[in-house]
Amino acid sequence: MKRIVVAIGTLSVLFAACQEKQKTLTTKEIKAKADSIIATRVEYLNKQAAEDLDRRSAIEVKAKADSIVEAYKAAHPEQVAQPVQTMQPDSSTIR
Numbered sequence: 001m002k003r004i005v006v007a008i009g010t011l012s013v014l015f016a017a018c019q020e021k022q023k024t025l026t027t028k029e030i031k032a033k034a035d036s037i038i039a040t041r042v043e044y045l046n047k048q049a050a051e052d053l054d055r056r057s058a059i060e061v062k063a064k065a066d067s068i069v070e071a072y073k074a075a076h077p078e079q080v081a082q083p084v085q086t087m088q089p090d091s092s093t094i095r
Contacts, residue, residue, distance in 0.1 A: 025033070
């Protein structure tokens with residue numbers, strides 16, 4: 001049992017000694033790295049938002065327009081009941 005404990009202790013000391021020391025970053029380097037990550041992410045999010053807007057606009061605008069038309073028809077039944085007259089050219093104006 002003693003040998004196992006000594007072996008594990010020796011391995012952990014060797015492992016710790018062999019590990020590469022990590023470089024500590026300065027405040028400027030941290031800000032530069034964060035700005036780079038944020039810029040990439042914001043660009044991706046803006047692209048995704050534009051795609052979502054294009055996809056959803058057609059769906060939502062149509063529903064809102066239909067709702068407005070129905071509300072107008074309900075508020076002005078006298079205008080809705082009248083048929084729309086189209087102008088037909090009479091034979092005297094055609095040459």
